[in-house]
Amino acid sequence: MSDLTVPRRALGAMIAVAASLPGGAGAQGSNPGGGEAWVTSWAASVQGPYPIGNPSAQPNQSFAFPSPEAGARDQSLRLILRPTVWGRQARLRFSNAFGTRPLVLDGVFVGLQHGGATVLPGTNQPVRFGGQAGVTIPPGGDAWSDAVALPFAEGAPPLLAGRKLAVSFHVAGESGPMTWHAKALQTSYVTAPGAGAKGMEEGEASFPNPTASWFFLDAVDMMMPAGTPVVVCFGDSITDGTASTMNGDDRWPDVLQRRLHAAFPNRVAVVNAGIGGNQVVGPAEYGPQRPFPGGPAALQRLERDVLNLSGVTSFVWLEGTNDFSRNGNATVEAVTEGMRRGVALLREKRPGIRVYGATVVTALGSTSAAHGFPEQDQKRRALNDFIRGGGTFDGVIDFDPAILDPTTGGMRPEFVPDSTVGGPGDKLHPNRAGYLAMAMAIDPAALLPGLARP
Numbered sequence: 001m002s003d004l005t006v007p008r009r010a011l012g013a014m015i016a017v018a019a020s021l022p023g024g025a026g027a028q029g030s031n032p033g034g035g036e037a038w039v040t041s042w043a044a045s046v047q048g049p050y051p052i053g054n055p056s057a058q059p060n061q062s063f064a065f066p067s068p069e070a071g072a073r074d075q076s077l078r079l080i081l082r083p084t085v086w087g088r089q090a091r092l093r094f095s096n097a098f099g100t101r102p103l104v105l106d107g108v109f110v111g112l113q114h115g116g117a118t119v120l121p122g123t124n125q126p127v128r129f130g131g132q133a134g135v136t137i138p139p140g141g142d143a144w145s146d147a148v149a150l151p152f153a154e155g156a157p158p159l160l161a162g163r164k165l166a167v168s169f170h171v172a173g174e175s176g177p178m179t180w181h182a183k184a185l186q187t188s189y190v191t192a193p194g195a196g197a198k199g200m201e202e203g204e205a206s207f208p209n210p211t212a213s214w215f216f217l218d219a220v221d222m223m224m225p226a227g228t229p230v231v232v233c234f235g236d237s238i239t240d241g242t243a244s245t246m247n248g249d250d251r252w253p254d255v256l257q258r259r260l261h262a263a264f265p266n267r268v269a270v271v272n273a274g275i276g277g278n279q280v281v282g283p284a285e286y287g288p289q290r291p292f293p294g295g296p297a298a299l300q301r302l303e304r305d306v307l308n309l310s311g312v313t314s315f316v317w318l319e320g321t322n323d324f325s326r327n328g329n330a331t332v333e334a335v336t337e338g339m340r341r342g343v344a345l346l347r348e349k350r351p352g353i354r355v356y357g358a359t360v361v362t363a364l365g366s367t368s369a370a371h372g373f374p375e376q377d378q379k380r381r382a383l384n385d386f387i388r389g390g391g392t393f394d395g396v397i398d399f400d401p402a403i404l405d406p407t408t409g410g411m412r413p414e415f416v417p418d419s420t421v422g423g424p425g426d427k428l429h430p431n432r433a434g435y436l437a438m439a440m441a442i443d444p445a446a447l448l449p450g451l452a453r454p
Contacts, residue, residue, distance in 0.1 A: 047295035048098035053182025071175035087222030106134030107170035107197030168199030239274030255439030
C-alpha cells in the first residue's frame with residue numbers, strides 16, 4: 001500500500017513518468033499510432049428530484065421553475081462547466097434518472113463561454129442524437145449524444161486550459177420532476193418558461209435567470225489519446241466543495257487537476273463525483289418518491305457515477321462524515337463494510353482501477369446541528385484507522401492532518417471562514433484555503449497509472 005502524502009517528491013516523479021502517459025508530458029492531443037478513445041472530462045453526479053438537495057448560494061429559482069412538479073416548461077437552459085481535458089470531439093450525457101415522465105430535449109448546442117450567458121461567436125455547435133436533433137429519455141434513463149466536432153479545440157491549444165463550455169438545450173413541453181446536481185458552485189442560466197428553443201443564440205438576452213445548479217446534464221466526454229488517465233474524486237460535500245468560492249473552481253479536486261495539468265498539460269482528467277450530504281451506506285431507499293437531500297447512497301450510485309463513465313483509471317474515496325452524523329447514525333462497522341463492498345465492486349467491474357482511500361477531516365465543534373459531537377469524531381478516527389491500515393485500498397491520501405488543529409481537535413482556524421458567501425463558517429467544511437491545503441497534501445504522481453513506486 002502506498003502513501004500519497006509526499007508532495008516534495010511529486011514533481012520529480014511526475015516528470016520521470018512523462019513518457020508513460022499517452023503522448024508524453026508535453027503532448028496536446030496527439031498519440032501517433034496509439035489510437036483514441038472517449039474520456040470523461042467533466043461530470044456532475046445526479047440527485048433529485050429538484051428541489052431536494054443542498055445547493056450553495058442559490059438564487060431564487062421560482063421565476064425559472066415556478067412549479068417543481070412541472071419542472072422545466074418549454075424553456076432553454078445554458079449550463080456552464082469546465083472540462084478538465086480538451087479534445088477535438090465531445091459527447092454529452094443527459095440524465096432523467098429521477099424523473100417520472102419522459103424527458104424530451106432538442107435544440108442542443110455546445111460552445112465556448114464568452115462571459116455570463118454569452119457564447120463566444122462562431123463556437124456554438126449543434127448536437128445530434130442518432131443523427132436527430134432531439135432525444136426522448138425515459139424515466140430512470142440517460143442518453144449519450146453523437147460526437148460533436150469542436151473546431152476551436154483542434155490540437156488542444158494551451159489557452160483552452162481553464163476555459164468553460166456553454167451547453168444549451170431546450171426542454172420540450174414539461175419535464176416533470178427534474179434530475180439535477182444541486183451544488184454546482186457555478187452560475188448557469190435559464191430562459192423564462194415558455195420561451196422555447198434558444199440554444200442557437202450566442203447572446204444572453206434570452207437567459208435572464210441564474211442558477212447555481214446543473215440540471216439533466218451529468219457527463220461530458222472528450223476524444224483523447226487512448227489510455228489518458230481519468231481520476232474520479234468521490235464523496236460528499238467536502239468533495240462537492242461546500243464553502244469554497246462561487247465560480248472559483250477551487251474545490252480540492254480542482255486544485256489537484258491544475259497541479260496535474262502543470263506537469264502534464266491536457267493529459268489527465270479529474271472528475272468530481274461529490275454530492276453534498278452523501279453517505280456511504282444511507283439512505284436504504286432513494287428515488288423520486290423517496291428523495292433525500294444527500295442523494296443516493298454511495299453504494300447505490302457507484303455504477304452510474306463511476307463505472308459508467310469513460311476511461312476511469314483512479315478512484316479517490318473521501319466519505320463517512322455524514323454516516324456518523326445525527327442524520328446517519330451509522331456504526332463504524334457498517335461504513336467500513338460498505339467501503340469494502342464498494343471497492344470490491346469497482347475492482348470486479350473495472351479491473352486495473354487504482355482505488356485510494358482518503359482520511360476524513362475533523363468536524364469536532366461544528367456549529368451544524370447534525371455534526372461536531374464527540375461520538376462522531378471517535379467514529380471518524382476509527383474509520384481513518386481502517387483507511388490507513390485496513391489493506392482495502394491501493395493507497396492512502398491523508399487529508400486529516402492537513403486540516404486538523406492538534407491543540408483543539410477541530411479545524412485549523414484559518415480554514416473556518418466561509419469562502420462562498422462570507423461569514424463565520426461551520427467548522428465542518430473547509431474554506432478555499434482548506435481545500436488548497438488538502439490538495440497540496442496529495443502526491444499527484446501516485447494517481448497516475450504506470451508510475452513506479454518510490
